[in-house]
Amino acid sequence: MPELPEVETMKRVLEPQLTGRTIRDVTVNRPEVIAHPATETFSEILAGQTFSAMERRGKFLLFLLESGDRIVLHLRMTGCILLAPNEFPMEAHTHAVFHLDGGLELRFSDTRRFGRLWLIRAGETDAFSGIAKLGPEPFDSVLSGPYLKARLGTRKKAVKECLMDQGVLAGIGNIYSDEILFAARIHPARPARDLSPGEWERLAAAIPERLSYFIEKDRLTAEEYLETKGKEYRNGPYLQVYGHEGDPCPLCGERLCRRVIGGRSSVFCPGCQKE
DNA sequence: CCTACTGTTACGGC
DNA sequence: AGCCGTAACAGTAG
Numbered sequence: 001m002p003e004l005p006e007v008e009t010m011k012r013v014l015e016p017q018l019t020g021r022t023i024r025d026v027t028v029n030r031p032e033v034i035a036h037p038a039t040e041t042f043s044e045i046l047a048g049q050t051f052s053a054m055e056r057r058g059k060f061l062l063f064l065l066e067s068g069d070r071i072v073l074h075l076r077m078t079g080c081i082l083l084a085p086n087e088f089p090m091e092a093h094t095h096a097v098f099h100l101d102g103g104l105e106l107r108f109s110d111t112r113r114f115g116r117l118w119l120i121r122a123g124e125t126d127a128f129s130g131i132a133k134l135g136p137e138p139f140d141s142v143l144s145g146p147y148l149k150a151r152l153g154t155r156k157k158a159v160k161e162c163l164m165d166q167g168v169l170a171g172i173g174n175i176y177s178d179e180i181l182f183a184a185r186i187h188p189a190r191p192a193r194d195l196s197p198g199e200w201e202r203l204a205a206a207i208p209e210r211l212s213y214f215i216e217k218d219r220l221t222a223e224e225y226l227e228t229k230g231k232e233y234r235n236g237p238y239l240q241v242y243g244h245e246g247d248p249c250p251l252c253g254e255r256l257c258r259r260v261i262g263g264r265s266s267v268f269c270p271g272c273q274k275e
Numbered sequence: 276c277c278t279a280c281t282g283t284t285a286c287g288g289c
Numbered sequence: 290a291g292c293c294g295t296a297a298c299a300g301t302a303g
Contacts (some may be wrong), residue, residue: 003282175281
């Protein structure tokens with residue numbers, strides 16, 4: 001469910017509240033959500049540890065601890081991470097609860113149970129979570145028209161699928177790939193190898209521009225995040241194409257089309273994005 | 276009852 | 290090897 005902008009929101013909301021808090025103990029209701037190490041070890045190692053900072057890498061959320069250990073979280077489709085007072089109603093499908101000092105709990109819930117947690121020890125190489133295979137962050141200065149052309153310029157695959165390739169750029173999923181391609185006026189099904197240098201430039205510009213725009217539109221206070229249980233994304237109303245199949249294009253007024261590309265539902269404007 | 280779903284990985288076929 | 294397409298994961302919503 002969450003892509004880079006939503007994961008960034010979670011990081012910004014949670015980090016100031018979590019820093020300095022200590023984990024008393026960890027309850028795991030569904031052992032399969034702990035991908036590494038074994039559940040008992042996971043809980044034992046974390047008890048007594050204190051949060052020092054948070055980071056986001058692509059769609060991964062990282063909880064850094066003072067010991068140098070870190071918790072890595074990927075929410076996949078329906079995962080949710082909420083910091084709540086002990087008495088706050090428990091969400092259905094809550095699979096792991098970190099009991100903290102100060103009467104707070106950090107709760108991981110996930111209806112479809114695809115989300116995963118990893119614990120990486122200080123000095124241990126994270127060969128488990130998949131972070132090591134990620135491409136650069138979309139805001140990294142290496143992102144440019146020539147970079148995209150060099151990485152993707154020979155691929156026959158649809159440019160939309162290439163944008164969602166986490167090994168090329170980290171954090172872009174189905175929604176924002178559609179938004180980015182609309183902003184760059186490039187049809188999502190175009191084979192990547194057919195794009196011109198000018199189109200790669202437009203794409204390289206649209207990626208950080210659209211992502212920072214949607215991060216900004218998703219801005220939430222800690223109170224709002226708790227009220228909405230971490231599940232409502234405030235940037236939905238600002239999406240220009242995703243979810244707007246059949247609506248008039250905001251730029252040219254033509255009816256937006258939907259098509260399955262690379263197995264994913266895609267929306268685009270047939271007027272602004274020529275195939 | 277049937278289909279679709281904002282993510283990722285495994286696997287078979289070429 | 291590497292690319293491609295599909296199934297699988299599991300639950301809810303329309």
